[in-house]
Amino acid sequence: MKECTRCKTGRAVVKRPKTAEMMCKPCFYHVFEEEIHQTIVDNKLFKAGDRVAIAASGGKDSTVLAEVMTTLNQRYNYGLDLFLLSVDEGITGYRDDSLETVKRNQEQYKIPLKIVSYEELYGWTMDAIVAKIGLKNNCTFCGVFRRQALDRGAMLLKADKIVTGHNADDIAETVLLNLLRGDISRLTRCTSITTGTEDALPRMKPFKYTYEKEIVMYAYFKKLDYFSTECIYSPNAYRGYARNFLKDLEAIRPSSIIGENLHIQQETLSKIPEQGKCSRCNYISSNPVCKACILLDSLNRGMPKIEIADEGEKVEKEVVPTSVHKTINF
Numbered sequence: 001m002k003e004c005t006r007c008k009t010g011r012a013v014v015k016r017p018k019t020a021e022m023m024c025k026p027c028f029y030h031v032f033e034e035e036i037h038q039t040i041v042d043n044k045l046f047k048a049g050d051r052v053a054i055a056a057s058g059g060k061d062s063t064v065l066a067e068v069m070t071t072l073n074q075r076y077n078y079g080l081d082l083f084l085l086s087v088d089e090g091i092t093g094y095r096d097d098s099l100e101t102v103k104r105n106q107e108q109y110k111i112p113l114k115i116v117s118y119e120e121l122y123g124w125t126m127d128a129i130v131a132k133i134g135l136k137n138n139c140t141f142c143g144v145f146r147r148q149a150l151d152r153g154a155m156l157l158k159a160d161k162i163v164t165g166h167n168a169d170d171i172a173e174t175v176l177l178n179l180l181r182g183d184i185s186r187l188t189r190c191t192s193i194t195t196g197t198e199d200a201l202p203r204m205k206p207f208k209y210t211y212e213k214e215i216v217m218y219a220y221f222k223k224l225d226y227f228s229t230e231c232i233y234s235p236n237a238y239r240g241y242a243r244n245f246l247k248d249l250e251a252i253r254p255s256s257i258i259g260e261n262l263h264i265q266q267e268t269l270s271k272i273p274e275q276g277k278c279s280r281c282n283y284i285s286s287n288p289v290c291k292a293c294i295l296l297d298s299l300n301r302g303m304p305k306i307e308i309a310d311e312g313e314k315v316e317k318e319v320v321p322t323s324v325h326k327t328i329n330f
């Protein structure tokens with residue numbers, strides 16, 4: 001029997017992906033949770049009395065997030081009011097099933113659940129959008145709508161903050177994709193543990209330093225109730241290649257997942273766009289009309305082609321010679 005390298009008494013059944021240490025299950029749970037607690041404390045993510053909306057999709061990351069946030073809130077008396085917040089994108093056979101998981105999580109963690117849907121907010125489900133535009137660019141609609149839907153749901157909950165289950169692997173993938181796209185503005189922002197300005201609701205990523213493999217192990221060993229099917233509308237091949245590339249790097253050097261080496265002199269490259277309010281829907285936007293309204297307009301008018309300028313584009317154009325326009329063709 002191999003003994004646990006930490007407690008020296010338990011039987012080692014886990015090889016930690018992050019450090020390659022052999023551990024027993026209780027020690028693995030302990031170090032996993034304590035690292036997240038340390039991230040929360042070091043980055044002063046919360047203060048007592050905060051109302052925190054846990055963005056819950058029913059997937060492994062956000063289910064582990066609900067479990068760990070509940071555990072740490074009790075263990076360390078954070079004094080947080082926790083809520084589960086789910087967005088129903090209207091994807092039959094995918095989101096309806098995962099929402100059933102979140103409904104069970106509500107009982108398991110004894111945290112109130114709020115569900116907001118694209119249908120009630122925008123008058124469109126993703127099923128209807130895909131029926132209209134096909135499987136090209138549908139993820140753009142979904143991403144833009146989800147971002148705003150989470151804000152709107154959190155405001156209904158009177159939440160002070162939103163936490164998401166984005167982990168170190170997700171962030172490393174996004175760094176790579178922004179690098180490949182030459183999107184310097186997003187590159188500077190995507191590794192931040194907190195996003196959002198005074199106007200927007202702050203979004204926190206307590207799993208910024210947590211490896212996906214460890215999240216999967218934690219969920220598996222703790223037999224958490226989560227939904228593990230991939231979205232039926234997002235083959236997302238490009239991100240998939242980035243993911244595989246990073247998995248190969250991780251196999252050689254596990255620390256590749258932590259993208260902390262990226263220090264860009266923000267002032268010299270780009271400015272973070274100023275947040276204001278959309279003149280149509282009144283929600284947070286860095287442009288006079290927000291992306292959600294532009295996309296919604298194009299859907300409702302059945303326009304075949306629209307152009308969306310990335311946030312901060314005007315500023316970037318002055319310093320980065322390549323255009324960062326995204327043309328969306330339906």
Ligand SMILES: Nc1ncnc2c1ncn2[C@@H]1O[C@H](COP(=O)(O)OP(=O)(O)OP(=O)(O)O)[C@@H](O)[C@H]1O
Pocket residue numbers: 054055056057058059060061062063085086087088089146163164165166170
């Ligand atoms: N429909 C949704 N409702 C609420 N939150 C969501 C939803 N979709 C995604 N999120 C939030 O955004 C995070 C990242 O979402 P992503 O789509 O990348 O899924 P993921 O990495 O598979 O995470 P998960 O395992 O939690 O589904 C999730 O962990 C969750 O916090």
